[in-house]
Amino acid sequence: MLNPLNPNPPLSRRSFLGTAAAGALLTTAGCAGFGGGGSGSESDGDASLTVTWWGDASRTELYDAALALFEADHEGVTTRSEFADLGPYLERMATAAAAGNLADVLWMRDTHVGRYGAGGSLLDLSEYLDDVIDVSAIGDAGIASGTVGDGVFALPTHYVGQALITAEDVLGAAGVSGGDIATWDDLAAAAREAADPSAGVFGINDPTLDDTHRHLEAWIRQAGGELFTPEGTLAADPAAIEEWFVFWKTLRDEGVLPPADSQSEANGAGWSGDFLVLGTSAMRLSSTNHFTIVSGLTEAPLGLFSTPALADATDDWWFFPPILISAAANTDSPEVAAALIDFFINDAAAADVTRLNQGAPSSSEIRDGLTPDLEGAETAFIEQISREMEQPARPFPIRPEGSEQFNGALTRIGEEIAYGGATVSEAVARLVSDAAGYLTAE
Amino acid sequence: MSVNTASPPGTTVAVPPTGDLPERGRRRRKRRWAAWLFLLPWLVGLFGITLGPMIASLYLSFTDYNLLGRLSFVGFDNYVRMFTDDPRFVSACLVTLKYVLISVPLQLAFALALATLLNRGLRGLAFYRSVYYLPSLLGSSVAIALLWRQIFGGSGLVNTALGALGLTDLPNWIATPEWALGTLIVLNVWTFGSPMIIFLAGLRQVPQELYDAASVDGANAWGRFRRITMPMLTPVIFFNLVLQMINAFQAFTQSYIISGGSGGPVDSTLFYTLYLYQKAFTDFDMGYASAMAWFLLVVIGLFTGAAFFTSRYWVHYDGE
Numbered sequence: 001m002l003n004p005l006n007p008n009p010p011l012s013r014r015s016f017l018g019t020a021a022a023g024a025l026l027t028t029a030g031c032a033g034f035g036g037g038g039s040g041s042e043s044d045g046d047a048s049l050t051v052t053w054w055g056d057a058s059r060t061e062l063y064d065a066a067l068a069l070f071e072a073d074h075e076g077v078t079t080r081s082e083f084a085d086l087g088p089y090l091e092r093m094a095t096a097a098a099a100g101n102l103a104d105v106l107w108m109r110d111t112h113v114g115r116y117g118a119g120g121s122l123l124d125l126s127e128y129l130d131d132v133i134d135v136s137a138i139g140d141a142g143i144a145s146g147t148v149g150d151g152v153f154a155l156p157t158h159y160v161g162q163a164l165i166t167a168e169d170v171l172g173a174a175g176v177s178g179g180d181i182a183t184w185d186d187l188a189a190a191a192r193e194a195a196d197p198s199a200g201v202f203g204i205n206d207p208t209l210d211d212t213h214r215h216l217e218a219w220i221r222q223a224g225g226e227l228f229t230p231e232g233t234l235a236a237d238p239a240a241i242e243e244w245f246v247f248w249k250t251l252r253d254e255g256v257l258p259p260a261d262s263q264s265e266a267n268g269a270g271w272s273g274d275f276l277v278l279g280t281s282a283m284r285l286s287s288t289n290h291f292t293i294v295s296g297l298t299e300a301p302l303g304l305f306s307t308p309a310l311a312d313a314t315d316d317w318w319f320f321p322p323i324l325i326s327a328a329a330n331t332d333s334p335e336v337a338a339a340l341i342d343f344f345i346n347d348a349a350a351a352d353v354t355r356l357n358q359g360a361p362s363s364s365e366i367r368d369g370l371t372p373d374l375e376g377a378e379t380a381f382i383e384q385i386s387r388e389m390e391q392p393a394r395p396f397p398i399r400p401e402g403s404e405q406f407n408g409a410l411t412r413i414g415e416e417i418a419y420g421g422a423t424v425s426e427a428v429a430r431l432v433s434d435a436a437g438y439l440t441a442e
Numbered sequence: 443m444s445v446n447t448a449s450p451p452g453t454t455v456a457v458p459p460t461g462d463l464p465e466r467g468r469r470r471r472k473r474r475w476a477a478w479l480f481l482l483p484w485l486v487g488l489f490g491i492t493l494g495p496m497i498a499s500l501y502l503s504f505t506d507y508n509l510l511g512r513l514s515f516v517g518f519d520n521y522v523r524m525f526t527d528d529p530r531f532v533s534a535c536l537v538t539l540k541y542v543l544i545s546v547p548l549q550l551a552f553a554l555a556l557a558t559l560l561n562r563g564l565r566g567l568a569f570y571r572s573v574y575y576l577p578s579l580l581g582s583s584v585a586i587a588l589l590w591r592q593i594f595g596g597s598g599l600v601n602t603a604l605g606a607l608g609l610t611d612l613p614n615w616i617a618t619p620e621w622a623l624g625t626l627i628v629l630n631v632w633t634f635g636s637p638m639i640i641f642l643a644g645l646r647q648v649p650q651e652l653y654d655a656a657s658v659d660g661a662n663a664w665g666r667f668r669r670i671t672m673p674m675l676t677p678v679i680f681f682n683l684v685l686q687m688i689n690a691f692q693a694f695t696q697s698y699i700i701s702g703g704s705g706g707p708v709d710s711t712l713f714y715t716l717y718l719y720q721k722a723f724t725d726f727d728m729g730y731a732s733a734m735a736w737f738l739l740v741v742i743g744l745f746t747g748a749a750f751f752t753s754r755y756w757v758h759y760d761g762e
Contacts (some may be wrong), residue, residue: 091723119510262619
């Protein structure tokens with residue numbers, strides 16, 4: 001109430017409370033940090049969207065350019081992008097989701113879509129399929145890769161595969177060619193040939209000290225198993241996991257792999273410290289799309305080949321982890337967000353800008369349209385993954401809640417074995433018993 | 443029981459003319475509002491950013507909360523799980539304890555030694571003080587942690603220098619489980635600037651006449667240090683000890699950057715706070731992480747309490 005004796009008080013209760021509220025709001029906004037979605041408004045067709053992805057500044061340059069194309073096509077729509085390295089990206093995504101403050105449109109990991117989809121943080125895209133989002137070129141498998149329960153919470157923009165990258169000159173000096181490596185036994189033999197510990201040359205990078213779950217998954221699927229059950233528990237046969245670690249331990253003990261400490265240090269140094277880039281390793285297992293990155297860092301001739309298979313591998317073991325895109329459940333502009341998702345999946349002009357930066361486009365039409373314009377490493381990459389995608393592939397189940405924990409534990413037991421802290425069977429037994437605690441059927 | 447509302451004896455209460463009362467009251471109220479307004483940022487910070495989340499985390503520590511929705515009350519399960527079913531928790535405790543028990547005394551000794559040297563009336567003291575303080579400002583930064591990785595790497599500066607001295611078979615300091623924590627301890631010791639500045643201020647407070655009297659009595663430098671400097675400095679040592687101990691328990695950035703967030707190799711640099719962070723944001727086990735945070739608070743409280751309790755036996759305050 002205004003004081004009748006002083007009609008213009010310097011600070012009324014009302015203005016005080018107003019200021020307080022504004023201050024509190026500012027603080028809250030300050031806490032929000034990353035994400036900041038849900039701020040869009042859709043009145044009169046206007047919308048402002050926050051879009052986030054993981055990656056580096058060069059990826060952001062490409063995707064910002066693509067967003068500018070979307071804005072030009074959609075009057076009244078403005079976008080704002082944010083990015084971070086994968087690790088921090090996932091951490092911030094968790095806090096933003098907990099605060100109901102996810103970006104309107106965000107790139108999603110296949111390892112996390114199960115958790116976020118089931119947790120109610122993501123927009124169910126089902127009602128936008130066909131009308132707003134054209135899914136004709138990504139197929140049923142594409143839709144399945146983002147389906148959690150009854151809802152479609154993500155769609156693939158790209159796929160990546162698993163591959164063997166070779167330093168052809170290092171292998172060649174040992175009289176081996178990457179093209180001759182079809183099985184894991186071939187790989188071990190080639191690595192033994194190429195390794196020359198006295199000269200500081202290793203046969204192959206040690207994958208077990210890094211994020212190695214994809215490689216293990218290939219191994220398990222080749223043996224006819226799966227890493228996880230559809231219910232979300234561990235499906236892999238512990239004996240098969242043991243065989244995987246024994247395979248690498250044998251090579252390490254023979255001096256074919258880099259010593260554990262050197263490999264750990266190299267992993268921490270990023271791509272520029274990679275032994276293959278430095279010319280001191282003949283091979284590495286990688287995601288297929290890493291081929292374009294490695295090619296940009298070395299003048300030496302590189303080869304790209306399919307992941308080796310077990311001698312008696314199942315023929316439908318192939319799998320292609322999707323790079324997914326989602327919209328937040330809290331977005332104020334679900335229609336526009338869906339349109340943006342469609343844009344990143346199906347727009348040829350956008351694909352001309354972003355090309356293969358995140359992997360092979362999920363849309364077969366986009367992939368075919370891009371191929372004639374590609375050259376060098378990009379061509380090798382797209383040809384390789386296109387060839388592999390024609391192979392029979394049994395379903396690749398959604399990663400269950402707890403799968404990230406399993407991936408971390410896998411790297412940890414890899415370290416324990418490599419540093420001699422535990423035997424393979426001890427470490428795997430612990431991995432399996434711990435996993436029973438966090439990989440539980442919902 | 444009656445409440446005495448009378449003025450204290452000897453004071454006279456001036457009664458203002460009745461007409462002034464509302465005006466004066468208004469002014470006082472205005473002043474009070476202004477005070478609250480100035481206090482507002484701090485209050486918002488205290489309740490919104492500190493106390494609110496603390497209370498929330500205390501509640502969450504009794505729940506199974508996955509950060510994205512599921513939240514169920516589980517009583518003391520998280521606290522029980524820590525001690526009965528989580529070997530990584532135990533190893534994180536041991537790593538942190540080792541770090542605190544080794545790095546804090548080393549850092550304080552180093553800081554005191556340098557402060558004593560700098561207190562000898564050096565020319566350009568301000569310059570040296572600034573130079574030695576610099577690592578304190580930089581030490582917990584990401585850039586320094588990255589630099590540390592280069593310096594202590596397999597073919598880093600340290601090994602190059604040791605190699606030049608003819609030493610061979612040198613370990614990769616940051617990537618060997620036996621040595622990795624050692625490099626983080628060295629990094630912490632290196633950030634001795636802030637305790638050093640406090641020691642310097644403390645040294646300036648020691649009365650010169652005590653040294654003069656001791657010299658007259660024939661005390662040598664070591665005797666003067668042991669019998670005068672050390673006892674006179676004990677309040678400052680105590681202050682630095684408590685401060686650095688609390689800091690060391692909460693160490694995070696160095697390990698996060700140098701180990702790439704894993705606490706490796708083989709959990710050898712898995713600080714308590716890093717494990718807490720992993721549980722919260724990688725494993726989405728926020729209830730458990732909250733319980734860990736409260737356990738850390740209790741441990742820090744106990745260590746600080748123990749320091750205060752023992753202080754009566756070794757800390758000498760002026761005039762006591």
